[in-house]
Amino acid sequence: MTTTEATGKYDVIGTRPIRHDGLDKVTGRARYGADVVQSDLLHAKILRSPHAHARILSIDTQKAEALPGVKAIVTSADLPIIKDQMIDFGETLGNIRLLAENALAHEKVFYKGHAIAAIAATDAHIAEAALDLIEVTYETLTPVLNASDAMQENAPLLHEKMTTRSVAERFARGDDTGQKSNVSSHLQFKNGDLDAGFGKATHIVEREFTTSTVHQGYIEPHTATVYWGTDEHIRVWTSTQGPFGVRTQTAAMLGVPESRVTVYPMEIGGGFGAKINAYLAPLCAILSRKSGHPVKAVMTRSEVFEATGPTSATLMKAKIGCDESGIITAAELWLAYEAGAYPGSPVGAGATTALAPYKIENFLIDGFDVVVNKPKVAAYRAPGSPQAAYAVESTIDELAEKAGLDPIDFRLKNAAEEGDRLPTGVPLPLVGCRDVEEALKNHPHYSAPIEGPNRGRGVAMGFWFNGGNQSSVTMNVNSDGTITLVSGSVDIGGTRAAVAMQAAETLGIAAEDVQPSVGDTDTIGWTGPTGGSRVAFSTGIAAINAAEEIKKEMIKRAAILLETEADNVVEEKGTFSKKDDSSVSLTFQEIAKAQLKTGGPISASAASNPTKVGPAYAGNIVDVEVDPETGKVDILRYTVIQDVGTAAHPSYVEGQLQGGTVQGIGWALNEEYVWSGEGKMANSSFLDYRMPTAFDLPMIDTELIEIPNPGHPYGLRGVGEVPLVPPLAAIANAVYDAIGVRQQHLPISPQNVLESLGTIPAEE
C-alpha cells in the first residue's frame, strides 16, 4: 500500500504522511549523540576488566594522572551512591545502586568489559593511552558462565550476600529463602491440577531448549556528553530511549536532586530497550566536575557488545499435553534466564507471555533469575518473551503433529480470547489471537505448495502485553492554523508522525499541519521511556488530551468571533459553527488567525495516564531451505500477521513488523555471543557477530489485523515488540519441516544444524 488517503473511518489516522524526521535522518543532518561538540570538550575512555570474575585488590591511577593531557579520572569510589548506599538485592529492576556498580565496578568485576575507571583527556588518543597506565591488581575468580552451571549447588557465588527470593503465584511477593545462591529469584505461577491435566492427556511432548546471549545490535553506540556547571547544574546530551529515566538515574547515582540534571535527548540510532539505562552519563558527569570541562564518551562496538545489556541466554524446559481432540490439558514450563552480572532478567515476562496464545486450565510455570559472569542484560524488544515463546511454540508444533492436526488448527482449537486470564491473573481484554490465527490459515502463503527438497514451512504465535506508562504533550497553535507539538518521547520508528496524526485527527486538521518535536527534560512534562510499544499509544493519548483542551479553548474563541455563547458552538472536523445557525461557521485556521485578538495565544499541556493497554498477538508463516551439506538455512518466504489495533500510520506499523521479524531471523539463525572458556566474548564486532543483512532476507510480507483497542480513543495497540516473539519458533518449526529434526538450540547456525543432523559431533 502506498496510499496517503484515508481509507477507514478516520480522516488522518490510517493515512501515510511522510515522517517529520525522515529527511534530516537520510541526509545526515539529524543530530545524534556523537554529533555533540562543545568548547573545551574532553574525551573520555573507559578502563574495562580483562577478567570475567575477579576481586579488585587495588587501583593505582597515579601514572595515568601524570600523563600530559589527562584531566580527570573516575573510579567507583567517586560515585556518591556507591559511597553512601548499601546494595539491596531485594530490589532488582530499577535498583540504581546496581546500575551504578554496573557502570563502575566496585570491589569485584563481574564480567569481561566491566568498567573499572574512566579517564577524561584533551583527546581520545591520550585518554586511551592513559588507560594502560592505570594499574589494577586483581584476584581472579572462577567465572560462572551459564545458568546451568550457576544453579549448581557448589557453584562459585557472584554476590556472596545474595539470597534467593521466592516469588510465588501471580507475583505476590514471597519471602527471602535465606539461601545464598546465584539465583536471585524464583517465581512460580500455577493453576488447576497439573497431574490431573497431564493424566487426561493423550499426547504429551516434553523438550529442553537453550538460547544464546544475543544483542539488540543497534547501529549507534552509546554516547553521552556531560557538563557539570559551576552552578552545580548538570547537563547531559545523550542517546537514550528515556531522557527522564536518565535524569533520575544520573541524579541518584550522583546524589543530587533530579532537577539539577537536564537531559537533552539526541536522535537515537536504535535502542530496542537497551538505551534506557545510563552507562556513561554518571561517569562523564564526575569527570566533568573534576575537570571543569564538558566530557564526552562514545563507546566502541566492542564496548557495546561487552559492556551494555544484551538479552538473556536461557535454559528452558517445556512439557505440554493435549487430549484426543487436540485440546491442551496441561502445560509445565521451567525457565532459567541469565541476568548477567546483576539480578534482573526478563524471566517474569517470559513466564507470563509464553502460554498467552492458549486457553490452559492446568499449568505450572517456574522462572529463575540467575546471575552469571556476563554483561548485565537489558531489555530487548518484548523482553523475555521470544525465548519462552520459542520453547512453547516449538513444543506446540510437535504436539500438533503428534495429535495429527494442522498446527494452526491446533492453535485455533486452543486460542485465547477476551476474558481468559494471563498467569498473573490479569484477564485479557478484547484481543485478536483467533483473528490472527484465522488470517494465517487463510493467507495464500499458507496454502502455497512447497517445492523442492530440504524445504519446509513453519508457523508460530507470539504475545506481548504492551506498555502504557505516562507521557506529557504540549501543543501550541500557530496563527496560520498549524500546531507545534512537543512531547517527551524520543522518536523511534516514526512516533513523531504517529503522535502528530492523533492530534491532527482530534483537531480536524491535516497531519502535515502538526509539527512535532521532542523536548528535553526542562521543556516538557515527565514522560516514560520510548519502550514497551507505548509511545504511539500513550503519548498519543496525551496528544489527544492536549488537542481536546485546545479544541475547548478554540470553541471559546469561536464564540467570541461568532458573537454567541461557547455552549452554542459546535465543532466538527475542524469547523466551528453555531448550534442554532449552522450557516455561520469558522474554520480552525480562521480562529487560529484571530487568537491574539480573542484572548491571547492558545496552548495546552496534557498528560496520559492510561489504565487499559492493548495486548497484541503476532503470527508468522515462514518457508526455509536447509543446505544439508553446510547446514546453512535460507529464508525463502516470510509472512507476518499481527493484531495491531488501529494502525495509525500503516507504513510505520508494517515497518515495525518487518524490523522485529528481521531481528527474530537473526536471533533464530545466526546471532550469538561466542564465549571463550574464560568468559571472553570472541566475536565482539559486526564482522563476527552475524546479523542478517539485506542479502540474507526476502521481503517480509505483512498483514495488519485491526482489532481496535478499547483502551485507546482511536483503538491503537502497541505494535513494536510482539513481532520479535514468533520468529524463533516459526523458523525452528520450518527447519524441522525441512529436515525432520527438531531444533532445540538457538541459533540454528550451520554448526548447530549439522550437529542436529549428526553430521558433526555435538560440541561440549
Add this chain to the structure above:
Amino acid sequence: MTTTEATGKYDVIGTRPIRHDGLDKVTGRARYGADVVQSDLLHAKILRSPHAHARILSIDTQKAEALPGVKAIVTSADLPIIKDQMIDFGETLGNIRLLAENALAHEKVFYKGHAIAAIAATDAHIAEAALDLIEVTYETLTPVLNASDAMQENAPLLHEKMTTRSVAERFARGDDTGQKSNVSSHLQFKNGDLDAGFGKATHIVEREFTTSTVHQGYIEPHTATVYWGTDEHIRVWTSTQGPFGVRTQTAAMLGVPESRVTVYPMEIGGGFGAKINAYLAPLCAILSRKSGHPVKAVMTRSEVFEATGPTSATLMKAKIGCDESGIITAAELWLAYEAGAYPGSPVGAGATTALAPYKIENFLIDGFDVVVNKPKVAAYRAPGSPQAAYAVESTIDELAEKAGLDPIDFRLKNAAEEGDRLPTGVPLPLVGCRDVEEALKNHPHYSAPIEGPNRGRGVAMGFWFNGGNQSSVTMNVNSDGTITLVSGSVDIGGTRAAVAMQAAETLGIAAEDVQPSVGDTDTIGWTGPTGGSRVAFSTGIAAINAAEEIKKEMIKRAAILLETEADNVVEEKGTFSKKDDSSVSLTFQEIAKAQLKTGGPISASAASNPTKVGPAYAGNIVDVEVDPETGKVDILRYTVIQDVGTAAHPSYVEGQLQGGTVQGIGWALNEEYVWSGEGKMANSSFLDYRMPTAFDLPMIDTELIEIPNPGHPYGLRGVGEVPLVPPLAAIANAVYDAIGVRQQHLPISPQNVLESLGTIPAEE
C-alpha cells in the same frame, strides 16, 4: 542592598536570587548566535551601497559566481515579497515589504550601507573577496541628510510615490494628503485653546532643539544562521528579541507559511529594541535554499552602525507658558523625527509621552515622520521619548527659572496624576509621577551643596507607557517538587529570574525551585518580543496563570492523597490541607513526588493577555562639571528615582535604571553619527563612536518607588525603558547650571559646549 531575604509582603517577589543564566554568561558557556556551528556551513557576506542615495541601474553577479568557493548569491530579485507585492506606504511600522527592501535594496539604495546582494561561500574570506566581483552600476542622486532639508519644498524625494498621511488628533487615521513628500505622516494632537492658554501665561519659553542619530550600541552584532531543508522547512538560529516576530517576518518575506519557519533564539548580547526586525535571516534563507547548505552571517561593527536601526535624529521646537504661580497654561510642541530610509520613526511615541509628567489643558503637538538618506531607524529603549523629553524638560527647566521656582517645585505644581489624559486621550491609571518628584526633592543628593566652579545640577522627568502584549508559558512539575518553566521571552536583563520568581510566589515554593528556559518557536506558544518593558510584567502574568493551573491540579492530587474532595482542600504558601481538618496537610513537594501515581505528570500551559499596563515615571538628579577650556563634561554624581511598581527582583530593576541612565549619559554627552557631506558615517567603530565607559561614569545611585500597578497580580510595572528618558535633559539642565548657557544640541560634546560658549564658531 544585597539581601536575598524577602522584606515585603511577598515571600519570593522582592528577593534577590542569582539569575539562572548568569554563570553561563560570565564563563563564556552561554551560546550566542555567533557560536552556531553546523556541518557544511557556508559563510555569507553582504555587498552594501557606497552611496547614500542612488538608483541601481544594473547588478552583474557573474564574475562573483565564478569565483571558486562561492555557492550562492542573493539580490532583491530573489525575495518573493519584492517580486510579488507592491510597496504600500500607508502601512509603516510592521510593513514587511519595507523591511524586505531594507534588508535587500530594490531599484534604489537609500543609505550608505544599504544591502544590495549577499554571497555565501565556503569561508568568509572568499565571500568577502567575491563582493568586489559584483558589478553594480549606479545613477547617484542627491542625498537628503536631515529632517530640515528633507522637509523643504524642493527637496529631492526618496520615494517618488510617497505622500503624506495626515493623522490628526488622538491617532484617528486621517486622509492621505495626496502631496508627494519626504514626510510620510504628520500627526497632530490638540486640546483646549492654545492661544487662550498662552494668553494667560506670564512666562513663556520657546526653544528649538536638535538631536543626532545615535545607536543602541549593543555588544553583540546581528547574526543569523539559516538552513532551508529539502523538506522546505526553514530553521533560523539568531540573536533576536522576538523569535516569533522573526518567524513572521522571515516567512512573509519568503512567501511561506510561518509554520514552515522555526526560529531558535540564541542568548542575546543586547538589543534595546533594535533586534526585533530580521535583517539577515531572509538573505541567509535564500542563500541556503540556493546552495543546499546552512548559511551563517555575522555583521561587522561597521555594518551594525551603518545598516541596522539607530534611533532618530530630530529637530524639535517647544513652547511652554505658565502663569504667575507656575501653573502651565499652554504647551506647543513641533517634532520632526528622521525615520531614515523608510517611513516609521517613533515620533508618535515622542509626541505622546513628552508632556505626560504634566497636567496641561491647552496643547498642540505636531509630529512629522521624515525619510532621509540614513539607515532606517529601529526601536531604542522607550523609542522616541528621550528626544522629545529632552526638548520639553529643557524648556520646563528654563520656564521654572523664569517663574522663580525650584524646578522640582515647578513640576510638583503641575504633576500629572491618575485620571489625567495622555494626548491620545487614554487616561492615566494609578501612577507615581508626584511620588517620584517628591522623592527627588527629598533625596539627600538634591540638598547636597555643589562646590567648585563650573559645576551644576540638573533635574528632569521622563515618562513611558510600557508595553503589555501577550506571552506564553509552559510549566512542568518535577518529582522532587521543583518546576521547569519554558517561556517564549528571550532573556534580557534577568527576565528568566523575574518570571520564575512570580511562578514561585504563586506556588509557594522557592525561587531556586523554578528552572526557567527560553523555548524556540516550535516549543512554546506565541509570545511577543522582549521589548516595551513587558517581559517581567506580561510573561510574568502568563507564568502566574500557568502556576494557578498547576495549583488547581495539585489540589486535585492532594484530595486523592488526603482521601477527600478537591473542594475540601485549601492551599496556602505551598501547603495543602483539609478545610475540615487542618492538622492533615501535604507539602507541594510531597504531592509532586506522588504525581505519577495520582493521575500522571502535571504540566500546564497558559498565556497572558493583559489589558492594563502600568506606565512609569523616572526622575534624575545629576551633578556635572564642565571644563571651560576643552568643553568636556564630567558627571560627578547621578541619582535615578523611578516608580517601578513592585520590584520583582530589586537588583535587576536597579540594573535597568543604571543601564538606561548610562545610555542616556552617552546620548547626552558623546554619542552621535558623524556624517560626511555625502551621507557617509565617519565614525562607524567603537573607537570613534564614543560610548561611555566605566571611566566616564560615577556610581549611578538608584531609588525605587514601588507604587503597585493595579494591572498586575503582584503590582509589577515595566522598568526597562523609562530610565533612558530623563538623562538627556537632566544633563543639559545641569550643564546650563554649571556654565549658564542652554544646551540645545545633542550631544553636549566638547565641540558643542565650546560652540555654545562662543569659544569656537558654530559649525555649519
